[in-house]
Amino acid sequence: MMDKQAKHKIKSQKLKEKVDSHVAQAQTERGVVLIITGNGKGKSTAGFGTVARCVGHGYQAAVVQFIKGTWDCGERTLLEQHDVPFAVMGTGFTWETQDRESDIAAAEKVWREAKLFLADPQYHLVLLDELTYMLGYDYLNKEEVIEVINNRPKNQSVVITGRGAIKALKDIADTVSEIKDIKHAFKAGIKARKGVDW
Template sequence: MTEQRYKERQQKRKNKVDETVSSAQIERGLLLVITGNGKGKSTSGFGTVARAIGHGQKAAVVQFIKGTWECGERNLLESHGVEFAVMATGFTWDTQDREADILAAEKAWSDAKRMLADPGLDLVLLDELTYMLSYKYLGLEEVLQTIANRPAEMSVVVTGRGAHPLLIEMADTVSEVKSVKHALNAGLKARKGIDW
């Protein structure tokens, strides 16, 4: 490809990007859903929290499902003023106690509702919330309504596999993380600082 042809192609791309950017004029908080069967959904959500904190914004996190392991993200972010509410039951295949899991989910959801009503927060991460909906630990309608009724400037990130179609429909941005290969399947142990 000649230098001239390359420049023409890049200019076309730039024009298209510039047009898209200039036509985006609505300003309000966003709902992001990060779903799929691949590794990195929570990591992406925590990256968004770190980005917000880096810009001087206020964020809070509710961790559903996980919570019995040490959490590197929590270790870092709590020291920067990020409030965490943790279900702290671990994975559902470990507890095998539906009643206790539902109670723990409801308690964590109570914290989430408080956070989602707080106009002082710029961002709330609802980590692994999708499981609470697919397992029917929490009511879908209440969750969707609470997210919809949050302060206008607040953004919300929801992570987890199998996001409900109504949650996907409601979201402004949806990313699907696809599993191509996973170290665990090759017998490699989870690593501190990489996996948690």
């Protein structure tokens, strides 16, 4: 009878062969579009983690923040110390401004800055934080956004975060991850915590 160690070794070897096969098949070298969407917490956190990873490897990254621009942002404070440029919408949450025209103008202004990042091959990665809302609310022209992302430099990757990613975005993405809301401290009356939630 085979012992646990022998069974584990056989199982691990099969897994290794499967993983090695997938690695060997992945031969295309180019930038990718990653979308992190869903109703759960952690989409922007994941996006900023990818920026930190990029910078940690010595590449240049740029960040565009839609929606949350009025908040004190720990990620921005840290990453600006590492020469990561930010374009910030600066109007805060749309339910606070309650002014569609000014929100559209602010979105279009920061989108003009985003287009410069998305055309510049020096940026290995561009984070478009909360972009999904701008398309869902029709603040930006969907066709133009898709075209600009599709026509970015070949080796540039883009991370897009926010709830409700539209189908047109998902269609151009290489990777789409959805974060599910199972439980959230805020719903239990616990305040958002500096250094954890923002």
